[in-house]
Amino acid sequence: MQHDHHDHDHAHAVLPPDPALRVRALETILTQKGLVDPAALDEIIDTYAHRVGPQEGARVVARAWADPAFRAALLDDAGPVLDDMGLTGRQGEHVTVVENTPERHNVIVCTLCSCYPWPLLGIPPAWYKSDEYRARVVREPRRVLAEFGLELPAEQAVRVWDSTAEMRYLVLPMRPAGTEGWNEADLARLVTRDSMVGTGRPRAADEVSAP
Amino acid sequence: MTLRPTPEDTPRFDAPWHAQVFALTVALSEAGAFTWPEWTETFAATLRARGGDGPLDGSEDYYMAWLAALEEMARARGFAGPDAVADMADRWRAAYLATPHGEPVKLS
Structure with a gap:
């Protein structure tokens, strides 16, 4: 300041x-x-x-991990599902949830400016708004992710999603191993902002105190 | 240059005016002064034009570009021209300089 x-x-x-x-x-x-x-x-x-921050997105991810029907509905059409949770966008934008799998890792960017799923993640961090991230994550995503400490296996494809004023994205990360039987509140503690942008992974089960 | 992750618990806005210019833009859009896609188009054009001065780091310089875009939007839509904004900024500057420390600052 x-x-x-x-x-x-x-x-x-x-x-x-x-x-x-x-x-x-x-x-x-x-x-x-x-x-x-x-x-x-x-x-x-x-x-x-x-008030609004990544804890909103974490609730959505945790419920998707815990409830297969919710997960299916979220991936099919996130709009009504998020409306039901009171997480509707202020600008009438649509949100698409993209799911990480062993075959594909997803990462989000806004190459034009800094569109971001505000109701789910709040205000983006400075690096998300930087010219460097916006330009490089499209060109060399694996290298950028490695700088964030995320080394992906060669067989896992990387898909970069470019946000717009009308369409924002949220990454649904893979559920960490060893969390069978955890409830939504405990699962939500594993979800990080970066894991929902795609520049990080959720915390491992042993990184938080066991439920 | 390399990118590196930042903690989640840092303040969402580095300076009060970053929050103010953000809120002013969201409020104008929600009040119907312009649509959000119209805003992002203007803002993206400003970011592109500023890119020539070197890469933006996403904090102070990002909000400087945001402010320039909002001033352009206000000018183009006839809400406030550059002279009116400069005059009003001078009045606020004078008000700050004339207000004893600790008292609320008001326009004369």
Whole structure:
């Protein structure tokens, strides 16, 4: 975070950096014109800064691992299933869930900007938004995944899914071994953000305290 | 350059204004000022244009591009031109400089 107060004595309020003042200015003008409601802004900030995050996606993955009928419905058409769980997209976008198998590993990207399944994963990490990830994961996915510590067997194909404003993706990772009989809440503790983007694996059963 | 994973428990926004410009854009779209695909088209064009200055790291520079795209959207749709935004930013700057530390900052 930037602070521009190194040569001031704090007699006045700390002056925000220039872009922050421009955002403030836009907000003031657009509010005065009735185009936005300040209460709506506060609600959106609270939602994305504090509430929505990968724990939502983890609930979906854990239920898919525990319930074969749910899993089948989710993979067939995720929209109604996610609606039922209250995880509907704000922009009316569709979500497709892509399943990892021993034959195919899936990874998601947005090459154009940074489309991401917000209701399931929250705000994307900086690397997801970086030019480097967006360009390289398409060109050399195995190498990028190796940089994330994910070495895939040669016989496992890699499929890269490019998100758009209308279509977002969520990876359904493979259920870790040794978790037979675990309930959904315990399974959800194994699910990481990166495992749902495809740049990581879920935690192993022995990485969390046994249920 | 190589990519590396980052912890999940880091703050979702590195600076308050990142959250504010994000929320302003989502709120405008939800209020019908533009559709989300219209926004992503403008934003993607801005990212492409900025790519010439070197790769964006996805944090401060990413939100600088986001702000530039939103300013372009506001200009193109006639919501707020660059001069109006600059004037209002100056008023806010003056308000910060005139407000005693610790008190709420208000436009005069």
